[in-house]
């Protein structure tokens with residue numbers, strides 16, 4: 001077996017032990033004589049998987065009783081629409097701009113009201129920070145931010161104070177990277193395929209009284225309330241994706257929980273940014289200290305030719321998917337929870353040797 005080191009921004013690398021367990025259970029799920037793929041979402045085998053995933057997520061993030069967990073479809077991009085559909089109602093909402101994903105969320109909200117920018121991380125022509133000071137509007141229905149800007153490599157470590165405004169966060173690329181005070185949020189959403197599992201399921205953690213206030217003038221399937229009432233079983237959920245997220249959650253539990261993930265992730269970030277900061281003449285990270293993402297580190301090399309050479313050589317060495325997003329160029333190192341610290345160490349060693357040769 002030869003597996004590469006996959007630094008993909010998403011769908012992203014999964015823990016090998018999870019893939020092996022899934023393989024072993026694929027044909028005959030726990031002695032039931034059929035694959036989980038073939039089980040009814042109303043049967044007791046799947047019910048156990050569903051309930052365990054819920055319980056484990058609640059435990060790992062200490063989700064309070066005020067909040068409910070939903071397993072939805074349509075991706076984070078679907079949430080860009082579901083949120084304003086439910087909560088904007090022709091009114092104003094405050095959005096925080098940290099690049100491409102927040103812009104998409106903003107554009108989608110225009111169909112249902114008047115989103116406005118309450119803060120930006122942009123300086124000149126680059127996004128450089130996760131803004132902590134926001135210019136909030138008194139009548140905003142909610143405040144929306146992206147906890148980790150996957151393309152720009154910008155992450156909130158602590159969140160801005162929004163007073164009593166409902167805070168909505170797109171946590172697609174960092175939910176569960178560390179412990180989180182869920183009570184601060186009215187609604188959190190995350191496509192699973194970056195930090196939590198495979199593509200196909202979108203996690204939502206929402207305050208029950210908030211979703212109760214959501215609009216009702218469109219089909220129930222798009223209403224958070226209805227999905228909550230039915231424990232995400234109003235129609236056939238993506239059972240296999242939920243099963244795999246459940247396995248990843250068990251893996252997180254076995255590796256120290258959310259605090260264990262934070263220690264792992266900070267270690268990887270220190271390794272990578274440590275080298276970048278030690279050689280600013282060779283590695284240029286556009287993002288300010290304090291806003292640099294430990295999930296997706298972005299940087300440039302002295303020339304585009306060197307960048308192309310770096311990508312070719314790392315690929316030949318079994319380290320793949322390091323190319324920066326087409327809108328920003330350069331190199332992007334995605335190192336979500338499942339990325340082993342020793343693999344980041346291997347890349348950093350390679351980066352240093354490359355610098356010595358070409359610097």
Ligand SMILES: *Cc1c(COP(=O)(O)O)cnc(C)c1O
Pocket residue numbers: 010074075076077078101146148149150170171172173191192194
């Ligand atoms: C990947 C990503 C999205 C889009 O997710 P889909 O599940 O493909 O819709 C949205 N927001 C952020 C922050 C992302 O990283």
